[in-house]
Amino acid sequence: MGCLDTDEDETLEPLGTDENNESSYDGLKAEIKNLTNEIEKLHDDLKSLESYQYNPPENSTLYFENYDYDNGKYYNDYIVEKNGHNLILKFVGQSPSYIQTEQNSENNNNGTDNSNCNGVQNNSTNGNNTNDDCDNDGIKNEVDNCPNTANNNQNDRDEDGIGDVCDLYPDTNLENYEPCTISHANFIIYNSNMDIIRQGTPPLISDSYERNCILKEQYQTNSYTWNEQFGRMWSEAYFSLEEEPVRMQIGSTILTF
Numbered sequence: 001m002g003c004l005d006t007d008e009d010e011t012l013e014p015l016g017t018d019e020n021n022e023s024s025y026d027g028l029k030a031e032i033k034n035l036t037n038e039i040e041k042l043h044d045d046l047k048s049l050e051s052y053q054y055n056p057p058e059n060s061t062l063y064f065e066n067y068d069y070d071n072g073k074y075y076n077d078y079i080v081e082k083n084g085h086n087l088i089l090k091f092v093g094q095s096p097s098y099i100q101t102e103q104n105s106e107n108n109n110n111g112t113d114n115s116n117c118n119g120v121q122n123n124s125t126n127g128n129n130t131n132d133d134c135d136n137d138g139i140k141n142e143v144d145n146c147p148n149t150a151n152n153n154q155n156d157r158d159e160d161g162i163g164d165v166c167d168l169y170p171d172t173n174l175e176n177y178e179p180c181t182i183s184h185a186n187f188i189i190y191n192s193n194m195d196i197i198r199q200g201t202p203p204l205i206s207d208s209y210e211r212n213c214i215l216k217e218q219y220q221t222n223s224y225t226w227n228e229q230f231g232r233m234w235s236e237a238y239f240s241l242e243e244e245p246v247r248m249q250i251g252s253t254i255l256t257f
Contacts, residue, residue: 056246056257059083064250066093080248082257087189087239087248089202095179098219099233117148169214178235180213189239190247197245202237209237 059082066077077093117134132140137150145154146163155164164170187205189197198205212235214220239245247256 056082056244060257062248062255062257064248064253064255078250080255082245085241085244087241087245089187089206089237089239091179091181091183091235093179093181095213096182098216098229099180100214100216168220178210178212180211180233180235182229182233185251186249188249189241189245190249191243192246194247197241197243198239201232203232203234205239206237207240209234211235 061082062080063076064078064080065074067074075093077091079090079092081088081090117131132142133144134141134147135144135150137144137152139147139152139154141147144163145151145156145161146166149163149166151163151165156162156167157164157170158167160167184201186199187202188199191197203209211230211233213233215230245257247254249255
């Protein structure tokens with residue numbers, strides 16, 4: 001009951017040998033051939049994928065996105081540019097609320113030539129009320145990057161035209177204002193074997209980084225909290241790696257170059 005009835009003496013013939021069977025030997029050969037072609041195609045696909053993973057293009061760009069629940073849209077958060085063994089990691093997302101979102105034009109008043117040294121332009125031509133070197137450092141006001149503070153060395157680390165001694169942000173070039181982040185996400189760079197090359201936050205694991213942003217005025221205090229937070233922020237990070245990077249992970253997202 002419930003079983004297939006067979007004769008004990010019945011001999012089972014190999015598939016394709018029964019002349020009355022629709023699955024003829026020729027049909028079976030064709031099916032095997034098709035299956036073999038599919039296997040070879042899959043093998044080629046795997047080979048191509050392996051080649052891509054282990055030999056990424058010399059130049060490639062990855063876009064890491066985040067989701068804006070308020071607008072219901074994805075937006076770019078990080079852009080990673082690869083050039084051989086070198087990476088440039090850029091933050092292009094939204095800065096924290098305490099970061100100024102536009103250039104600060106009040107960083108420093110560079111002064112003007114023929115100034116009365118109180119910030120008032122004097123067009124007098126008699127020479128009695130003018131001073132072409134307000135800070136007496138030997139550099140005339142018109143070319144002095146800190147006309148009201150002596151700095152005859154004219155040091156300007158961030159190359160923004162404002163000397164270090166009078167620049168509120170000597171390491172931040174406000175001409176190149178960019179969004180900043182203090183992301184605590186784990187950044188991981190992998191080689192072709194999925195071995196970790198670098199891991200951590202960009203200010204700690206990069207070869208160098210830039211912070212092209214400033215705190216809003218109300219946060220520009222001596223408060224340790226804000227200064228410490230700001231000191232760990234970054235806009236761009238640069239990597240020069242001994243091994244060629246193949247994959248990049250930010251948080252839980254992994255992308256392949």
